[in-house]
Structure formats: C-alpha cells, structure tokens
Amino acid sequence: MSKIPALFGSMVFSDAVMKERLPAETYRDMKDAIRENRSLDRSVADIVANAMKDWAVEKGATHYTHWFQPLTGITAEKHDSFISPAPNGGVIMEFSGKELIRGEPDASSFPSGGLRTTFEARGYTAWDPTSPAFIKDGTLCIPTAFCGYGGQALDKKTPLLRSMEAINTQTMRLLRLFGMDCESVTTTVGAEQEYFIIDKEVYEQRKDLIYCGRTLLGALPPKGQELDDHYFGVIKPRVSAFMRELDERLWELGVLAKTEHNEAAPAQHELAPIFSTTNIACDHNQLTMELLKKVADRHGLVCLLHEKPFAGVNGSGKHNNWSLTTSDGINLLNPGKTPADNSLFLLVLCAVIAAVDENQDLLRISVATAGNDHRLGAAEAPPAIVSMFIGDELSGILDAYEQGVDYRSHRAPYMESGVGVLPHFRKDTTDRNRTSPFAFTGNKFEFRMLGSSISIGDPNIVLNTIVAESVRRFADELEGAADFDAAVTEIIRRTVAEHKRIVFNGDGYSAAWEAEAEARGLLNLRSTVDALPHFVDEKNIELFSRHGVFSAEEMHARCDIMLENYSKIVNIEALTLIEMVEKDVYPAVLEYENTLCDAILAKKSTGLPVSVKTESDLLCRISALGDALYEKLGTLKAAEAAAAEKRGDALALALHYRKSVVAAMEALRAVSDELETAIPSEIWPYPSYGDLLFSVK
Ligand code: ADP
Ligand code: MG
Numbered sequence: 001m002s003k004i005p006a007l008f009g010s011m012v013f014s015d016a017v018m019k020e021r022l023p024a025e026t027y028r029d030m031k032d033a034i035r036e037n038r039s040l041d042r043s044v045a046d047i048v049a050n051a052m053k054d055w056a057v058e059k060g061a062t063h064y065t066h067w068f069q070p071l072t073g074i075t076a077e078k079h080d081s082f083i084s085p086a087p088n089g090g091v092i093m094e095f096s097g098k099e100l101i102r103g104e105p106d107a108s109s110f111p112s113g114g115l116r117t118t119f120e121a122r123g124y125t126a127w128d129p130t131s132p133a134f135i136k137d138g139t140l141c142i143p144t145a146f147c148g149y150g151g152q153a154l155d156k157k158t159p160l161l162r163s164m165e166a167i168n169t170q171t172m173r174l175l176r177l178f179g180m181d182c183e184s185v186t187t188t189v190g191a192e193q194e195y196f197i198i199d200k201e202v203y204e205q206r207k208d209l210i211y212c213g214r215t216l217l218g219a220l221p222p223k224g225q226e227l228d229d230h231y232f233g234v235i236k237p238r239v240s241a242f243m244r245e246l247d248e249r250l251w252e253l254g255v256l257a258k259t260e261h262n263e264a265a266p267a268q269h270e271l272a273p274i275f276s277t278t279n280i281a282c283d284h285n286q287l288t289m290e291l292l293k294k295v296a297d298r299h300g301l302v303c304l305l306h307e308k309p310f311a312g313v314n315g316s317g318k319h320n321n322w323s324l325t326t327s328d329g330i331n332l333l334n335p336g337k338t339p340a341d342n343s344l345f346l347l348v349l350c351a352v353i354a355a356v357d358e359n360q361d362l363l364r365i366s367v368a369t370a371g372n373d374h375r376l377g378a379a380e381a382p383p384a385i386v387s388m389f390i391g392d393e394l395s396g397i398l399d400a401y402e403q404g405v406d407y408r409s410h411r412a413p414y415m416e417s418g419v420g421v422l423p424h425f426r427k428d429t430t431d432r433n434r435t436s437p438f439a440f441t442g443n444k445f446e447f448r449m450l451g452s453s454i455s456i457g458d459p460n461i462v463l464n465t466i467v468a469e470s471v472r473r474f475a476d477e478l479e480g481a482a483d484f485d486a487a488v489t490e491i492i493r494r495t496v497a498e499h500k501r502i503v504f505n506g507d508g509y510s511a512a513w514e515a516e517a518e519a520r521g522l523l524n525l526r527s528t529v530d531a532l533p534h535f536v537d538e539k540n541i542e543l544f545s546r547h548g549v550f551s552a553e554e555m556h557a558r559c560d561i562m563l564e565n566y567s568k569i570v571n572i573e574a575l576t577l578i579e580m581v582e583k584d585v586y587p588a589v590l591e592y593e594n595t596l597c598d599a600i601l602a603k604k605s606t607g608l609p610v611s612v613k614t615e616s617d618l619l620c621r622i623s624a625l626g627d628a629l630y631e632k633l634g635t636l637k638a639a640e641a642a643a644a645e646k647r648g649d650a651l652a653l654a655l656h657y658r659k660s661v662v663a664a665m666e667a668l669r670a671v672s673d674e675l676e677t678a679i680p681s682e683i684w685p686y687p688s689y690g691d692l693l694f695s696v697k
Contacts, residue, residue: 004251009253011134011253017055018048021051029044034130044097045097045101049099049100052140063079063081063138064139065142066078066105066142066144067143068125068145068155068157069157069457071558073454074455102125102127103124104123110123110146111565112557113557113560115148115152115154125144125146128143128161128279130279131280134253145161152553153550156282160278162549163464163547164186164277164464165548166465166549167185167324167464168184168186171468172185173471173475174475175344177475180326183327185332187277187322188276188323189277189281191321192270192319193271194270194317195269195270196316198304198692198693199300200302202692206692207576207584208577209302209309212569212572213309215692216576216669217669217672217673217686218673218686219688220312220313221689222690223266223694235261238300238696239269242299246271249294253284253287255273256276257272257288264314265314267693267696268314268316271288271292281456293305306453307452310692311669313689315380316452317452318454319450320450322444322460331444333352333445343485343488346401346492350474352470353503356388357498358466358470359543360385360386360502360523361534361540362540363386363466365532365534367454368528368531368562369569370528370573372450372454375451377526381448382435382437382508383517385514386438387436387508389440389508391505392505394440398503402493402496436505437449447463468547469546529563532562532563533559535555535559536556563653564650564654566657567643570658571661574665578633578640581668588679589622593619596618597619600612618678632667632668633668636667642656
C-alpha cells in the first residue's frame with residue numbers, strides 16, 4: 001500500500017510534472033493561456049511537446065495519439081510513432097508543437113449527421129490543455145476536441161468545453177454582484193459507475209451478449225436479487241482481484257477511484273471516483289469504462305456496461321454528481337449552517353430549480369438511448385419523468401420565501417441507536433431519497449437518470465447550459481436592480497411560485513407519482529423516440545445558440561445521429577434474435593420433440609400396457625410453443641423487412657423500430673423463455689441466467 005502515492009498519476013503529464021520539466025517561463029505561459037482561455041503560441045507549444053515526448057519516452061512510450069470522443073459516445077485514437085528519419089540514416093524520436101496542437105485524423109466514417117460528407121473529409125483534432133495527457137498501453141494520449149473544417153463540433157468534448165465557458169461567464173456576473181472576486185467558476189462532477197461482471201467462458205457462448213451487450217433471451221433463474229444478499233455483500237475473490245488491478249491501473253492514470261462495492265443485482269458492482277472538473281471527469285469516466293473492459297478480460301471475466309443486460313434483474317446506471325465551485329474552492333451549492341440566510345446559495349439553488357423545470361425535455365433527451373429505455377420507469381431506476389428532490393429543510397425555506405414569512409429552522413435531531421457505546425451524532429436534517437431522478441444531496445445535485453454505457457458529456461452539456469441560462473436571467477435582473485436585497489428576495493419568491501411543481505420529495509417509483517406528475521403538467525417522455533425529436537424544438541435551439549454551445553446546424557445533425565443510432569441498435573438486436581431463434585432455438589425445439597416422439601414410439605413398440613401420458617403431454621406443449629415461436633418469428637421478420645421502406649427518414653425509421661420491431665422482439669422472447677423452462681438444459685443451446693449471474697466465484 002505504501003507505493004500507492006508513487007503510483008498515483010505516474011502515467012499522467014500532470015501539473016506537477018509540467019512544473020518540474022518545463023522552463024519556468026514556458027510553464028507560466030501555459031498556465032496563463034489556460035486561465036485566460038486562449039490558445040498557446042507555437043513556440044511555447046514546441047517546448048511543451050518536446051518535454052512531453054521526453055517524459056513519455058522515458059516511461060517506455062513509442063507512439064502518440066490524439067485521443068478524442070466522437071459522436072459514437074466512446075473514444076477514438078489513431079497512433080503515430082515518434083520516430084523521424086535522421087540525416088545519418090537512423091531515426092530520432094521527435095514530437096513538435098504542431099503535432100501536439102493539431103491533428104488531422106481523417107476519421108471520416110464517424111457519425112457527423114451530414115455536417116461533413118466523406119468526400120470533403122477534413123476533420124481536425126485540437127489539443128485540450130485543460131485535461132492532462134497520459135500514457136496508456138505505451139502510447140502518449142493527448143486529449144483533444146474533434147471538429148469539422150468549418151469548426152463544427154463533431155464530438156462530445158467541444159460542446160462540453162463551450163458549456164463550461166457559458167456557465168462560467170454567467171455565474172461570474174452573479175458572483176461580482178455579491179462582491180466576490182474569484183477568477184472563475186467551474187462545474188465539478190463525480191460519476192458513479194455501475195457494471196456487471198460475468199465469466200468470459202459463459203459470455204462467449206451467447207451471441208446476444210457478444211453482438212448486443214445484453215441478453216435477448218433468457219428465463220429467470222429460481223434465485224434473483226430478492227434476498228438482497230448481494231448488495232454491499234462480501235466481494236468474491238476473482239472479482240476482488242479484478243478490482244484491485246483496476247484500481248491500480250486507474251490510479252496510474254490519475255483517476256481517483258475511491259469506492260467499489262457490490263450492487264443490488266447478482267454480479268453487479270459500482271465504482272465511485274472522487275469528483276473533479278467536469279471536463280476531466282468526463283475523460284476519466286471514458287477511461288474507466290475502457291479499463292473496466294480491458295482489466296476484466298485479463299482476469300477471464302467480461303464487464304457488461306449495458307443498461308439492461310438481463311431482463312427481470314436490475315439494470316445499470318450512472319449517477320452524475322454535479323456542483324459549481326469557484327477558483328477559490330467555494331462550493332456554491334454548499335448551504336452552510338444557516339441556508340435560510342445564505343442568499344447566494346438560495347439563488348443558485350433556484351437557478352437549478354428553474355433550469356430543471358424549464359428543460360425537463362433536454363435532461364430526458366440527454367440520457368435517451370435504446371439501452372436506457374429498458375431501465376427508466378421500470379421500478380429500479382427513476383421514472384422517465386424529470387423531478388427534483390430538495391429535502392424538507394430546503395423546501396421549508398423556499399416555502400417561507402414564497403409566503404413572505406420568516407423561516408424557523410429545526411435543529412437536526414440526534415441519532416438514537418439505543419446503544420450507549422455507539423457514537424452520538426447529529427443526523428442529517430433530511431434522509432436520502434433514492435428514487436428521485438435529480439436529488440439534492442447536501443452540497444451537490446445527483447442526476448440519476450444516466451445509463452451506464454453513455455458518455456457523461458451530453459448530460460453535463462445540458463446541465464451546464466440550462467443553469468447558465470437561468471443564472472443569466474437572474475444576473476440581468478440584479479444588475480439593473482435599485483434595491484439589491486429586495487430583488488434577490490423577489491427572484492427567489494417568484495422562482496418558487498413558478499417552478500415548485502418540479503419539486504417532489506416522495507416516492508418516484510410509485511404509480512401514484514406518475515398520475516400526480518401528469519396533473520402537475522410535467523413531461524413524461526417514455527421512450528427515446530418520444531424524447532429525441534424535442535431536441536430541435538425552437539426553445540432549445542434558441543437556448544444553445546444564445547450560449548454558443550451548439551449552432552442550429554449542429555443540433556439538427558446531433559438529433560439525426562441519435563435517432564439513427566437508436567434504429568441501428570434495435571436493428572442489430574432484431575437480426576441477432578432472428579439468427580439465435582432460427583439457428584439455435586428451433587433446432588433445440590425439434591431435437592426435443594424428436595426425443596419425445598422416439599420415447600413414445602419406443603414405449604408403444606414394447607406392446608406393454610404402459611402409459612405415454614407424460615411424453616405426449618410434453619410433446620403437445622412443446623409443439624404448441626414451437627408453433628407460437630414460429631409465428632412470432634414471422635412477425636419479427638416482417639417488421640424487420642418493413643423497416644426498409646422507412647429508410648431515409650430518421651424519425652419514421654426510429655418510430656417503426658420502437659413501435660413494431662421492439663414489440664415483436666418482446667413477443668418472440670416471451671415464447672422462447674417459456675420453451676427454455678420446458679426443455680432440458682443439455683439440449684437448450686445457451687448458458688442460462690443462472691450460469692451467467694452466479695458462475696463467478
Ligand atoms: P454519497 O453522497 O453518495 O454518500 P459522496 O458524498 O461520497 O457519497 O459522493 C458521491 C459522489 O459524489 C462521489 O463521486 C463524490 O466524489 C461526488 N461528489 C462529492 N462532492 C461533489 C461535488 N462538490 N461536486 C461533484 N461531485 C461531488
Ligand atoms: Mg449515488
């Protein structure tokens with residue numbers, strides 16, 4: 001354990017390494033450029049590049065790559081070696097400022113939603129000096145933004161950085177009004193990551209897991225998660241060895257992996273990092289997802305990041321803990337001891353409340369994927385309805401503002417365990433609410449609707465921009481106010497009156513809430529396809545354009561890409577299911593039918609008065625189910641074929657997949673799962689849910 005401080009960040013070209021390795025003047029220039037938000041001079045970049053290269057080569061690196069996050073939602077890299085021909089015929093290791101600052105990876109096959117066509121394929125990667133370079137698998141990775149020739153964002157990082165600028169600009173206006181003279185405000189994020197770990201041998205026997213990352217078939221095992229014996233349970237030795245190595249690999253890369261524990265479902269786990277600035281948190285979450293998969297593989301395991309790998313078992317999400325911090329380290333969402341008197345905190349809180357209420361659609365869209373559709377609203381994850389939990393104390397304070405009365409605080413009660421030796425401590429003033437999609441948790445908000453496999457880029461682009469917009473309006477009003485304190489009180493009062501419908505402190509999983517939410521006029525965009533088209537609503541285009549986060553063109557492109565992505569995923573799943581049923585399930589059904597026929601004939605041929613009732617009943621049941629399977633398969637194939645007619649219209653196609661194909665897949669699966677319970681395991685072609693969920697020791 002003593003080596004951990006030395007291990008931590010050892011593969012990162014961190015601030016400390018830069019300070020040590022760069023000439024003092026270059027280091028200062030670089031820090032100034034970052035602080036002043038301007039790009040670096042070429043001569044300075046040359047020096048930084050050379051120092052980076054020397055450091056990387058000492059650590060054994062031979063290649064470098066511009067590491068970027070295209071709209072596929074994962075990361076991309078194209079490796080170049082450092083070698084350059086030397087005049088004497090040998091080679092030298094070289095890396096110039098030009099190579100550091102800018103790359104032209106071509107990369108024309110990434111989704112661009114028509115922002116660039118492949119024949120005019122210029123796409124550029126541009127160094128993001130706010131996220132440190134690192135070495136991974138012998139390659140120096142330089143975090144970059146990816147843009148088209150005209151500067152259009154083709155990735156998740158560019159708009160994220162723009163949104164961070166937007167919220168910085170607006171919040172600084174507010175802070176100046178409060179007489180605070182910090183340099184900047186940044187958003188901070190800690191992304192808790194859920195995942196499943198299963199045995200690789202079992203995984204390799206399932207086409208659905210290999211092609212789709214989730215099971216498309218599978219009857220429930222006799223034991224699921226009902227005993228809650230996995231949640232926070234003792235970690236199994238193989239998983240524990242995997243986690244230990246994972247931590248070390250993450251620490252080397254400077255990822256602050258902090259806690260790991262078993263989650264609710266069997267084979268499900270969670271990793272929580274210590275929070276950092278949003279941009280770095282986003283890069284680190286991508287690295288975490290990549291390493292989860294790689295390290296699992298080295299241990300004969302497979303990490304499933306899909307939102308719903310197993311039907312009937314809890315799926316996986318990501319919790320995006322989000323807050324705002326000044327460059328002096330003040331957390332603007334920290335209520336302090338007396339929140340009722342902390343008007344800056346209350347204003348920021350109100351900015352978030354207004355933002356969430358006005359932009360329920362955008363928050364829902366930012367987590368909309370085919371995989372997440374299986375989770376949201378399924379009594380294991382928040383509903384598809386966006387609401388906020390702020391707890392009783394803050395609700396009480398805001399109510400008092402709305403009614404114009406003084407708030408009387410209730411001191412937090414002492415914890416009474418009934419055991420004298422246990423420590424005596426004050427309880428938190430409110431308990432947690434685990435069912436809320438957007439919960440205030442003491443000094444940050446926790447957005448809990450994210451699916452486990454997505455980039456946290458999109459939700460944070462939305463969060464930063466929508467809060468920037470409400471802060472902008474508050475700042476406009478306060479800058480022009482004659483009586484500042486009265487104006488602050490009025491903004492808080494009005495925000496509560498206008499937006500309190502979004503606050504819900506009760507059980508978000510209950511059916512009653514769905515009805516109440518409807519009565520309150522809250523949106524309920526049940527599926528991805530219901531949600532996505534709203535991305536390009538007039539209100540949203542105006543919002544993102546105003547803050548310079550997306551142009552209308554970029555938004556239309558993104559909307560098309562998201563819709564196409566949905567259709568592609570469902571299409572792959574449907575084709576995989578068809579293949580599994582035709583090639584594996586059907587033959588198993590026929591084989592069992594033959595076995596039963598043979599048994600009946602064999603018994604009858606003895607001429608003895610033996611009953612063939614069991615065999616006959618079984619045969620009739622299997623045969624009827626086989627017919628049903630055949631019919632449902634036909635429906636799915638017809639639905640798949642009909643998709644061809646909708647090509648060319650992204651929305652019509654996605655709607656078709658959602659309405660016809662997904663439904664046909666579910667119907668087919670139901671019959672197959674029933675057959676699985678009736679057919680002997682030696683004949684059934686796939687490992688069962690029991691094998692998948694309980695085989696890692
Ligand atoms: P919990 O509230 O779930 O008990 P923690 O307080 O440890 O647990 O926080 C959970 C996650 O929230 C962690 O990833 C943590 O780093 C992150 N977090 C804590 N404070 C902040 C903050 N100010 N901004 C963003 N994320 C934060
Ligand atoms: Mg959490």
